[in-house]
Amino acid sequence: MLLLILAYLGGALTILSPCILPVLPFVFSRADRPFARNGLPMLVGMALTFAVVATLAAVGGGWAVRANQYGRFVALAVLAVLGLTLLSERVAEWITRPFVALGNKLTEHTGSQDDSVLSAAGLGVATGLLWAPCAGPVLGLLLTGAALKGASVQTTLLLLTYAAGAATSLALALLIGGRVFALMKRSLGAGEWVRRALGVLVLAGVAAIALGLDTGLLTRVSLASTGGIEQKLIDAVRPPPLVQIAVKAGDTLPVEGDLPTLDGATQWLNSPPLTAQSLRGKVVLVDFWTYSCINCIRALPYVRGWADKYKDYGLVVIGVHAPEFAFEKDPVNVIHAVRDLGVDYPVAIDNGYAIWKAFGNEYWPAHYFIDPQGHIRHHHFGEGDYQQSEDVIRRLLTEGGQKDLPGGYVQPNAQGAQAAAGSGDASRSPETYVGYARAQNFAG
Numbered sequence: 001m002l003l004l005i006l007a008y009l010g011g012a013l014t015i016l017s018p019c020i021l022p023v024l025p026f027v028f029s030r031a032d033r034p035f036a037r038n039g040l041p042m043l044v045g046m047a048l049t050f051a052v053v054a055t056l057a058a059v060g061g062g063w064a065v066r067a068n069q070y071g072r073f074v075a076l077a078v079l080a081v082l083g084l085t086l087l088s089e090r091v092a093e094w095i096t097r098p099f100v101a102l103g104n105k106l107t108e109h110t111g112s113q114d115d116s117v118l119s120a121a122g123l124g125v126a127t128g129l130l131w132a133p134c135a136g137p138v139l140g141l142l143l144t145g146a147a148l149k150g151a152s153v154q155t156t157l158l159l160l161t162y163a164a165g166a167a168t169s170l171a172l173a174l175l176i177g178g179r180v181f182a183l184m185k186r187s188l189g190a191g192e193w194v195r196r197a198l199g200v201l202v203l204a205g206v207a208a209i210a211l212g213l214d215t216g217l218l219t220r221v222s223l224a225s226t227g228g229i230e231q232k233l234i235d236a237v238r239p240p241p242l243v244q245i246a247v248k249a250g251d252t253l254p255v256e257g258d259l260p261t262l263d264g265a266t267q268w269l270n271s272p273p274l275t276a277q278s279l280r281g282k283v284v285l286v287d288f289w290t291y292s293c294i295n296c297i298r299a300l301p302y303v304r305g306w307a308d309k310y311k312d313y314g315l316v317v318i319g320v321h322a323p324e325f326a327f328e329k330d331p332v333n334v335i336h337a338v339r340d341l342g343v344d345y346p347v348a349i350d351n352g353y354a355i356w357k358a359f360g361n362e363y364w365p366a367h368y369f370i371d372p373q374g375h376i377r378h379h380h381f382g383e384g385d386y387q388q389s390e391d392v393i394r395r396l397l398t399e400g401g402q403k404d405l406p407g408g409y410v411q412p413n414a415q416g417a418q419a420a421a422g423s424g425d426a427s428r429s430p431e432t433y434v435g436y437a438r439a440q441n442f443a444g
Helices: 001-015 020-028 035-057 060-088 087-104 117-130 137-149 154-190 191-210 217-237 292-313 331-340 354-359 386-399 436-441
Strands: 267-269 283-289 314-319 347-349 366-370 377-379
Touching: 001 154, 020 035, 020 117, 020 154, 035 117, 035 154, 060 267, 267 331, 283 292, 283 354, 283 386, 292 314, 292 386, 331 347, 366 386, 377 386
Parallel strands: 283 314, 314 347
Antiparallel strands: 267 347, 283 366, 366 377
């Protein structure tokens, strides 16, 4: 329920964001008409279309993105025609002449075609295909959840709730705008000029979306306008994520929680199913990873090295494979990756993200260090700090009564994709980051 409220409020805040500007002319193009027959169907069509398209884009893969792109081209053409009809009654009459005759036959008992609920809903569908709200903290949270969990009723419901919040704030603006429009027509006789101005704005909105301004310039401007408010809303309904903590010699390792249940794994590799109870008395390293994540791949040589070095001294390493993409949910793919990457310690396939959610994890890779009493004593996110992580393992083993631990630090000297960042190895990896801002270490 809290997540639904958060999604609704996040959507309502979009009216404060410059990213909404390109679609405002489409919404206000019917501000002078009855809200129930025009504004409401249009906003409902917009909300439903956005929810469906966003769900498909998040979980459907490339085919959904391509299909939506074709839909955007059609929507741009439709709305460009709308802008032209607003600019000139003569153009409107010429464009709509063949449709008016058909519309008169279909709606002769229900009212004019211009006031059709279906035409308003169609305009909403076109707007929903083009609307690209800025991915602030709330929408980012929803889209990440959709990508992680896949297609589900909950995914679509959350995105629909977000769109409903946006539609609510737009409806209020439309009701107010309609009254202002009616007042201007009565008192100033400026209805024709307002209609033409809306036509210009509609064409400007079409141009802005066609040029990508709604997902480019306006997005960068928008993040500063509502991001802080959205982040406060998120922090209010869920605890903030764990932060990285540097451990120095002599520092006391705090208790961060207890090892959660591992019952949610959909399959175990290299081991029968393990439980938190069966691991009591052992030092446990839980490594959240996924096989196409380059950061996970680079960390694996160290995790494998720790597992081999300390397995006879009470260390149990568990790899929790939590997929980031749909193809990583295929157990056959995971089995092949585990074999190819030389992972011989237990691996829990967490396709349902049960273990991920039990830990409250948000990162790949993520390492959680558990003492023999089942308490989480340390965590580390991302690559690096390997000596510090090994020091934590040694300290927990010593606290558990182990003596004469092997000295030195693991130095895997991995090659290829598993080589550490900055090692000078320019071998190709299975993953790359898209965007010039990520290209500072690119070799090619």
